[in-house]
Amino acid sequence: MKTIRELFKKLPVSGEVLDAMRRFNLSPNVDGKARSVKDLAIKLGFDVRLCSMPKGRAGRLVPDPFAENGYCIEISEKQSRQSQRWTVLHEMGHFFLHVNRSDPFAFDKYLDRSSEAFYENLVEEREANQFAAVLLFGDGALHGASGIYGQNIEKLARHFGVSEKVVEIAMKQFGIA
Numbered sequence: 735m736k737t738i739r740e741l742f743k744k745l746p747v748s749g750e751v752l753d754a755m756r757r758f759n760l761s762p763n764v765d766g767k768a769r770s771v772k773d774l775a776i777k778l779g780f781d782v783r784l785c786s787m788p789k790g791r792a793g794r795l796v797p798d799p800f801a802e803n804g805y806c807i808e809i810s811e812k813q814s815r816q817s818q819r820w821t822v823l824h825e826m827g828h829f830f831l832h833v834n835r836s837d838p839f840a841f842d843k844y845l846d847r848s849s850e851a852f853y854e855n856l857v858e859e860r861e862a863n864q865f866a867a868v869l870l871f872g873d874g875a876l877h878g879a880s881g882i883y884g885q886n887i888e889k890l891a892r893h894f895g896v897s898e899k900v901v902e903i904a905m906k907q908f909g910i911a
Contacts, residue, residue, distance in 0.1 A: 735864055736908065738873045745830050751778055755869060762875055768895025771822040779803030780829070782822060784811040793821035795828050805829055816897045820866060827865030832858050870894055871904045880910050 735741055738759055742752055758774050772782050779802035787793075787810040798806035807825040809818045832855075871894070883889040885905075891898045904910075 735868055736872060738868060741865065741868045741872070747830065754778060759869055759873055759875055762870060762895075763879075763893050768819070768893065771819045771895075775807055775822050775826060778826065779805075780826070781806040783808050784818075785809065786811060792817060793825050795825045795833065803829070805833070814897070816891070816895060816900070819895050820897070820900055823866035823869055824862045826869075827862035828858065831861050831865060867904055867907060870896070871908055876904055876908050876910060880905070885910075 735744070738756060742755075745752070754774060754777050758769060762769050775782050781798055781801040783806060785808045787808070789812070791810055792813055793807060793809045796806050796808055797804060807822055809821050813821065876890075876894075879890055879893050883893065887898045887901050887905075890901045890905075894901065
């Protein structure tokens with residue numbers, strides 16, 4: 735999955751949700767600043783909270799009866815701002831691709847980078863990362879930005895508001911490297 739169209743075929747959501755995602759993808763940077771992923775998440779019905787989490791845990795998706803869509807994205811306050819942004823997109827990927835919303839007792843989805851825990855499903859982790867990458871870099875967003883900044887990883891990372899490592903991986907995935 736490398737395009738928004740391919741992503742949208744996997745999503746069982748309304749046109750309003752797809753429109754918000756598409757608008758985010760079309761303009762990931764506004765007035766010289768990376769567009770807020772928190773604003774996107776709120777628009778899609780999530781609550782987003784910074785929390786204290788064990789070392790190595792980046793975030794998690796938890797049921798929340800007060801959130802518009804029934805879920806909150808909790809993000810580790812120990813992460814950098816760039817990692818927090820990626821984690822929000824990653825957890826949204828779990829919600830749209832993996833959460834069985836018909837089961838109110840379904841277990842929480844975790845993004846845990848520590849060596850103390852094992853993922854329930856590594857395929858789901860890759861799919862959540864792919865969701866985040868397509869939403870942020872897909873449909874020419876990364877190609878367009880690289881047309882402006884060339885191969886300057888630091889400037890591309892600042893443009894998208896993510897780490898340089900994420901940009902390096904995306905450049906390989908989207909055929910720019």
